[in-house]
Amino acid sequence: MSNAVLNCGYVPLVDCAPLVIAKELGFAAEEGLALNLVRQPSWSALRDMLALGHLDAAQMLSPMPVAMSIGFGGLPARVDTLMVLSVNGTVFGVSNEVAADLGAIPFGDADAILAALSARKGAKLRVGVPFHYSMHRLLLSYWASTASGLQIEKITVPPPRMADAVADGFVDAFWVGEPWGSVAVRQEVAQLMMMGRNVWQFAPEKVLAARHDWVETNGDAAARLMRAVYKASAWLDAQRNKPLAVEILARSEHLSMSPDLIDPALSGDIITRHNTAPTPVGRFLQFHKHAATFPWRSQAAWIASQLGADAAGIEKAKACFRADLYRQNLAGIGADMPGASEKEEGALHFETAVASSRGHMILAPDAFFNGRTFDFSSK
Amino acid sequence: MNQKLRILVVEPDPARVRAIIDALNDAGWSDVKALAQMSALDRTVKEFAPDIVLIDLANPDRDTLEHISDATETSKRAVALFVDQTDDTLTQAALSAGVSAYVVDGLKMERIKSVLETAIARFKIMRQMQSELDAAKQALEDRKTIDRAKGILMRQRDMSEDAAYTLLRTTAMSQNRKVIDVAHALVTAADLLS
Numbered sequence: 001m002s003n004a005v006l007n008c009g010y011v012p013l014v015d016c017a018p019l020v021i022a023k024e025l026g027f028a029a030e031e032g033l034a035l036n037l038v039r040q041p042s043w044s045a046l047r048d049m050l051a052l053g054h055l056d057a058a059q060m061l062s063p064m065p066v067a068m069s070i071g072f073g074g075l076p077a078r079v080d081t082l083m084v085l086s087v088n089g090t091v092f093g094v095s096n097e098v099a100a101d102l103g104a105i106p107f108g109d110a111d112a113i114l115a116a117l118s119a120r121k122g123a124k125l126r127v128g129v130p131f132h133y134s135m136h137r138l139l140l141s142y143w144a145s146t147a148s149g150l151q152i153e154k155i156t157v158p159p160p161r162m163a164d165a166v167a168d169g170f171v172d173a174f175w176v177g178e179p180w181g182s183v184a185v186r187q188e189v190a191q192l193m194m195m196g197r198n199v200w201q202f203a204p205e206k207v208l209a210a211r212h213d214w215v216e217t218n219g220d221a222a223a224r225l226m227r228a229v230y231k232a233s234a235w236l237d238a239q240r241n242k243p244l245a246v247e248i249l250a251r252s253e254h255l256s257m258s259p260d261l262i263d264p265a266l267s268g269d270i271i272t273r274h275n276t277a278p279t280p281v282g283r284f285l286q287f288h289k290h291a292a293t294f295p296w297r298s299q300a301a302w303i304a305s306q307l308g309a310d311a312a313g314i315e316k317a318k319a320c321f322r323a324d325l326y327r328q329n330l331a332g333i334g335a336d337m338p339g340a341s342e343k344e345e346g347a348l349h350f351e352t353a354v355a356s357s358r359g360h361m362i363l364a365p366d367a368f369f370n371g372r373t374f375d376f377s378s379k
Numbered sequence: 380m381n382q383k384l385r386i387l388v389v390e391p392d393p394a395r396v397r398a399i400i401d402a403l404n405d406a407g408w409s410d411v412k413a414l415a416q417m418s419a420l421d422r423t424v425k426e427f428a429p430d431i432v433l434i435d436l437a438n439p440d441r442d443t444l445e446h447i448s449d450a451t452e453t454s455k456r457a458v459a460l461f462v463d464q465t466d467d468t469l470t471q472a473a474l475s476a477g478v479s480a481y482v483v484d485g486l487k488m489e490r491i492k493s494v495l496e497t498a499i500a501r502f503k504i505m506r507q508m509q510s511e512l513d514a515a516k517q518a519l520e521d522r523k524t525i526d527r528a529k530g531i532l533m534r535q536r537d538m539s540e541d542a543a544y545t546l547l548r549t550t551a552m553s554q555n556r557k558v559i560d561v562a563h564a565l566v567t568a569a570d571l572l573s
Contacts, residue, residue, distance in 0.1 A: 044441040044479075048459070052474060074445050074459040074481075132446040156446035158439040170418060 003034040006221055009046045009058035010037055012255050013159065014178045014265040015086040015206050016059050017245065018287055020254045022232035030231075031224035037254050042158065043131045044074060050211065051077040056218070057225060059085055060209040063133040066303045069212075069320040070313040073133055078212035081300070081321045082226050083330075085206040085233070087292045089265060089285030090136050090196035091181035094173040095166050098125070099191040107272050107279055108198045110143060110369040118149040125150070128157035128165050128174035135196065135203050136175040138306045143199045146370055163187045177205070178265035178285070179257060185271055192272040195284060200346075202290075202366035204299045215325070223329040230293055230330055237288035242266050283364060290351075290364035291338055295321040298342040301376035314376060318342075336361050346373040384494060386411045387429035389420070389440065395505060399433065402501040408494065421447055431491055432481040433498050441479060469495060476502040521559045528562035531569050 006028075010016040019037055022028045028035035038055060040046035043064065050058045051068070065079040092113075094102065102116040117125060129137045137154060144152050157165045157174070163184040165171045174184070175196075184190040196203055208229055215222050236245055246266055250259040264270050265285045269278035286292045297318040304317035323341035331337060339355035346368045353362050386408055390396045396413045403411050414423050417440045424432070424447055434441055445459075459481055466488055473480065476499045482491055525547070532543035551561045 041437045042439045042442045044445050044459075045436055048436070048474070048479065052470065054474065131442050154446075156443040158442060160439070 003032050005034045005036055007036045007038055007055050009040045009049055009055040011040055014262050015089050017236055017249055018085050018229050018232045020249055020252050021236055022228040024248050024252055027231045028228040031228045033224050047075055051075050057210040059206050061131055061134040062204040062207045063303045065209045065320050066300050066317045067133040069316050070309050079209050080212050080215050081207040081209055081295050083208050083293045083295055083326055084204045085208050087202055087204055087286040088197045089205050090177050091192050092175045092194050093181050093184055093190045093192040095190055098172050108194045110194055110198045113193050114147045118147045125152045125173055126171045127152050127154055128162050128171040129154050130159050135205050139196055139199045140175050163189055166190050179261035182264050185274055188274045199369050202364055226329045227333055233287040233293055295323050295326055297321050297323055298345050298376050302345050302374050342377055344373050344375045385429045387432045388413045389434040391415045399501050402497055406497045430483050434479055436477040436479045472499050477506050478502045524566055525562045528565045
């Protein structure tokens with residue numbers, strides 16, 4: 001019997017890795033799926049193709065299914081998040097001119113960067129982001145809004161053009177996913193200041209999404225896809241597999257990128273300035289450990305609250321993060337399940353053991369840079 | 380009258396822009412503006428205040444356009460054409476022709492339908508021409524590869540050109556592969572060994 005074809009959209013960024021590995025290493029085939037990865041030129045196009053039924057599933061920016069489910073943005077539709085594909089993995093960088101104004105600041109010091117940017121004279125800081133409904137934009141807004149004097153203007157720039165946008169003076173800074181931060185450094189037009197994790201230690205970045213109706217009528221295909229991606233993410237997070245992962249991703253037709261552009265995100269060795277040694281940063285991009293793939297309903301609620309949703313919108317957001325399906329479809333292959341599907345976001349400052357079905361769950365820190373916590377549980 | 384609609388076409392390729400504008404003008408819309416430079420998008424949208432923006436579905440600048448229509452605080456909020464799924468045939472036709480459109484919220488479907496039909500027809504022709512061009516390029520590439528493979532066989536096995544091609548073809552048939560795939564494999568192997 002031939003495998004069932006499943007069309008899954010993606011945008012060629014390093015963090016589409018779980019989908020590429022699920023296909024290339026046969027995790028999808030093991031589940032009886034012929035995973036057809038369909039490259040998309042923009043997030044808008046990917047969203048349209050998914051919403052209008054030309055794709056069965058897709059890699060999405062974590063705020064996209066939330067926004068669509070609430071009814072924000074260009075195309076409202078009921079879209080579910082089946083699981084999280086990646087946590088963290090973005091960088092904030094500034095042009096060489098801005099970097100010179102800021103002076104020496106240790107990489108990752110979110111408070112010091114904010115203070116220096118606020119003290120800087122001049123016009124509004126123009127910051128490039130990949131999409132309006134992106135974690136990049138939400139983290140930027142959250143972080144910048146805590147400084148009273150800082151004026152920023154957010155400009156959407158397709159990531160492959162981010163380095164040129166800095167070089168042309170179209171933007172002064174950017175918040176982007178890899179490899180495009182490293183590309184800007186290599187082109188000697190920018191310097192990386194911090195990573196997404198320095199603002200929120202455990203931010204869901206990309207998710208696996210599908211139309212709510214499709215999930216309802218194709219429960220079996222959804223389950224197979226989730227199992228394949230779960231296994232791929234476990235494989236990706238194993239330290240010994242990293243070099244091979246870089247090689248497979250580089251060779252695959254899906255990414256068309258050289259290995260040295262893929263390596264920094266996976267190894268966590270980031271070159272922050274041209275002609276300097278790489279800075280090893282922990283937990284730069286995570287696929288699996290610390291329940292990274294679990295779609296916490298409280299993460300959806302945080303996203304919705306940052307998008308300005310009301311209480312009803314927050315409930316819709318929670319419902320579209322399908323923790324229920326995750327439990328139902330992945331318990332059978334040994335995934336450890338947390339005792340609850342919501343947590344107080346921002347409460348963990350250290351690795352913390354929590355109650356789980358198999359008793360092995362250790363959650364990673366999820367604190368915000370300013371120490372705020374968010375409790376969305378309905379009491 | 381429909382002629383009152385303001386249409387903005389976002390497209391970097393001058394030939395394509397001309398084709399689209401001509402088609403719209405011929406169909407009776409005169410208030411059409413073209414935009415190639417994305418850096419001017421924000422200003423153009425505000426100043427020209429289009430009723431409809433037409434853009435290739437595959438254009439990466441769509442994300443920027445969406446941001447502007449989303450963040451601009453005007454009463455005239457633009458929404459993607461695909462939101463109005465009352466006319467599913469038209470939506471699917473637009474999708475398969477590769478047109479995406481942004482229309483001012485509240486604009487009635489019947490008012491924009493003929494604009495879209497004109498755009499869809501034009502995009503379809505352009506897509507057809509593009510795929511024919513791609514196919515021609517691919518055929519040329521394939522022929523070069525097959526010629527190289529034949530050359531390798533002629534040199535290494537001291538064969539005539541006809542015999543080399545026959546060998547490629549029979550190998551392909553016996554392995555249930557295409558001639559071009561066998562030729563590719565041979566050229567790659569030869570490159571590795573040389």
